[in-house]
Amino acid sequence: MINEIILMNGYGVYVWASFSFTLISFTTLYFVTKLQFLKEQKRFSSKFGSLNVEKAKAGKTQGINREILTNTSSI
Amino acid sequence: MFKYFEPNKIFAITSKAPKYVLFLFIVILSIGLTEALILSPQDYKQSDAVRIMYVHVPAAWISLGIFSVLALLSVGSFVFKNKNFALIAKSLAPSGFVFNIIALVTGSIWGKPTWGTWWAWDARITSMLILALFYGMYLLAWRIYENKEQVIKVTSLIAIFGVINVPIIKFSVDWWNTLHQPASIDILSTNTAIHPSMLIPLGIMTAAFALFSLLIFLMKYNTELIKVKNKGLDRL
Numbered sequence: 001m002i003n004e005i006i007l008m009n010g011y012g013v014y015v016w017a018s019f020s021f022t023l024i025s026f027t028t029l030y031f032v033t034k035l036q037f038l039k040e041q042k043r044f045s046s047k048f049g050s051l052n053v054e055k056a057k058a059g060k061t062q063g064i065n066r067e068i069l070t071n072t073s074s075i
Numbered sequence: 076m077f078k079y080f081e082p083n084k085i086f087a088i089t090s091k092a093p094k095y096v097l098f099l100f101i102v103i104l105s106i107g108l109t110e111a112l113i114l115s116p117q118d119y120k121q122s123d124a125v126r127i128m129y130v131h132v133p134a135a136w137i138s139l140g141i142f143s144v145l146a147l148l149s150v151g152s153f154v155f156k157n158k159n160f161a162l163i164a165k166s167l168a169p170s171g172f173v174f175n176i177i178a179l180v181t182g183s184i185w186g187k188p189t190w191g192t193w194w195a196w197d198a199r200i201t202s203m204l205i206l207a208l209f210y211g212m213y214l215l216a217w218r219i220y221e222n223k224e225q226v227i228k229v230t231s232l233i234a235i236f237g238v239i240n241v242p243i244i245k246f247s248v249d250w251w252n253t254l255h256q257p258a259s260i261d262i263l264s265t266n267t268a269i270h271p272s273m274l275i276p277l278g279i280m281t282a283a284f285a286l287f288s289l290l291i292f293l294m295k296y297n298t299e300l301i302k303v304k305n306k307g308l309d310r311l
Binding site: 005008009010011012014015017018019021022025026029030033034036037040041043044047048051059062063064065067068 | 086087090108111112113117122123124126127130131134169170173176177180181184185187188287290291294295297298300301302304305308
């Protein structure tokens with residue numbers, strides 16, 4: 001049974017190569033996108049942290065800024 | 076109507092959705108892989124090589140679908156002058172490009188046991204390669220141009236010109252003599268050349284791939300919104 005699944009009548013190398021390439025592409029794209037997200041979020045938090053009290057207060061009036069600061073990692 | 080496309084309102088949803096989409100994607104992909112690799116039958120002609128169809132076909136469909144949406148959004152950003160359309164299009168493009176590459180690579184791997192060659196300058200394959208070049212130009216333009224107005228114009232033009240290639244890809248197998256087989260599924264009619272035992276896994280894998288592109292879109296869109304807000308902090 002296991003041999004049948006692995007060898008696939010001699011086509012195993014082609015089938016497994018196709019599925020592996022697809023899954024590796026998915027994993028790479030997912031982690032690259034996640035890293036970009038975390039990098040941008042970190043930059044936002046540090047920029048917001050360096051604002052003076054008055055500017056930070058003004059910044060917090062925008063709902064999206066509050067959302068970004070509270071969502072430390074949504075994924 | 077476009078007040079619903081405001082980043083503030085969208086972010087509240089898009090920041091919470093990825094974890095649920097990821098969970099659903101993993102569940103559906105697991106079912107799809109079991110069906111595609113173990114439960115679905117062999118083809119009477121291609122034997123087990125037919126299983127490559129379960130990654131090749133959904134990837135091709137989704138890359139074509141995403142590019143068509145890019146073109147629609149580009150027209151929308153021209154007509155309605157809504158920058159959020161461009162942001163949505165920018166966030167969709169990376170997964171479309173990756174699906175395009177997957178379709179080309181898995182098609183090439185499938186070509187070896189069925190046609191005896193890794194590559195042929197056949198109408199369908201060449202037009203898919205041209206689509207990959209359009210995706211490449213689109214993504215590159217976002218990196219090259221600094222001016223926001225300019226980059227939206229350039230990327231929109233690339234998407235609008237590139238979409239001409241989409242019907243060429245679709246009908247290439249009917250218009251020219253190609254190595255590639257004609258379409259087996261016609262979504263406009265109930266006629267299909269594929270048996271349900273293969274059609275169901277194909278549908279499940281397509282759903283899984285669509286969920287993955289939604290997941291990447293949401294993550295990328297959130298990143299883009301934070302980038303915009305980062306620039307906004309400088310102006311405070």
